[in-house]
Amino acid sequence: MDLFELSRARDVQDAIKHGAASHTAQQGAEVRFLAGGTTLLDLMKLNVERPGRVLDISRLPLGEVQATADGGVKIGATVRNADLANHPLIHDAYPVLSQALLAGASAQLRNMATTGGNLLQRTRCVYFRDTAMACNKRNPGSGCAAINGFNRTQAILGVSDSCIASNPSDMNVALMALDAVVHIQGTRGERSVAIDDFFLLPGHTPERETMLEPGDLITHVTLPPPATGSRSLYLKLRDRASYEFALVSAAVVVSVTDGHISHARVALGGVGTKPWRSREAEAALASATPDAASFRRAASDALAQAQPQSENGFKVELAQRCLVHALTLVTRST
Template structure:
């Protein structure tokens, strides 16, 4: 039986002290909905669990200018139903409610969801080759059954898709992630927080082992209130995205003044498409230009044997999301 130490941190400094003492062996735990699964599968084997639920990170509050600061321990259910989120950032509420089940959403936290690890079957099976789990071992998904895998941001080392619905919405909202370490705090634009696999699939984000996510800031914007999330999956509930799209639009009459587009289910990270946004701005909000934006978003796709269908499905998903957001569907 593997020995496991557990400590409940009284404050952020205590948590960081324990994490930095054994940065490769200690793991913070909030809701635990992802970490405990991976521990049961022996994919992650921390020697120390640092319980951070006692930290004062469970609030949603307004910030100057009309944005929101969301604590890392805010539960997904609470965030999805928060009146200011539903009013000002509906795409975030819709994305959260599209994920997992009510029971899991009641436990899962903002910070944990940001760091949610891939559901690649080869990553979760320790008998299979996986560069993300064991660098240099290979990637069984490349020539295996890769229907659920990514087509954007892939490399010859890894094609695992980021599984989070919430992350797609945050990528479309110009969010910033707040990170705290023993040397101080820093803020990272959400679209820069996650990393594409490249030659190091084991490095999934810019977060260091001895750091904690403390929260996220959503800025006020002219487009966030007009936003939607569309998810396509194998069944109507409790299933990961085959494709998804988070879209926000600011319109002047029928012309797109500003746009934000992010895709899920198809990227190795939450996939913000500035190409699609550029194809929309200054154009009429109609199906012709929505299709052009979808073409631009998927132009660099690199499908494998079993997931080529995702390219056209993602285009259709994005067109649907744009049409709903613009009110023409």
């Protein structure tokens, strides 16, 4: 780990000012915001992240979960994962999010990790985390060692010739299925971004993972009111039962009216270079009868554009089975 300066932001505007200044010639090295630090400190120890300055934002007033006037929920950026998973507004109305959070990491990490930090969680690709190996995400232009190397856990959707690293988050898969909106403050003022637009595909610039700009600070996330009559569920498949990242996962939100699916949201984890919203599956489920044939058709459509690598072709069928089972479970008593 390199030497760095640690300071505490006085308020949101102070954080934005110092974050934006980190990209000027005078400042030199970049600033990183620190809340829970469960990913940042890990990567700093590996010399993957090497900021000259770390700005503590953990004491900013961004740690509340509140109902919104329209019946939705506002989640502050520094809300701890454990607190969010067990909050009545989330546990009761958005069970898919609660389940996803409780499926992630360990109890100790959930007690520290935050909403904003989880949105920015970086890949667990072994080549990204090893500074001796080629990685376009860490060192643009150096190549992607995973393409011809160990790629069992890597992505099969949204990949490019520059990067096949999978997104590791559970929380963000659920937020995709819930049509979450990310709220940001920066040098250009305040703006709101749909979560599907917040994450970027790797293309030829895998080092840029989100649409955040220098100085931008995530302040909160909002969820719309639950769809009428909807039920939701998160299903995670992994190599071991705890403290493990998903090989594949599925977040589903479904409403059934008069024997037909009237609302469907589908997101997949473990298979995409970003949390993967499957509009193909949603289209297949629209007005369909909630039965095995409909679910298999939706799952097939969801993985139709998959580009498996040498060691992860099994993810195509595993993801299809995961999605079918999730849809079966969430509609079982409707």
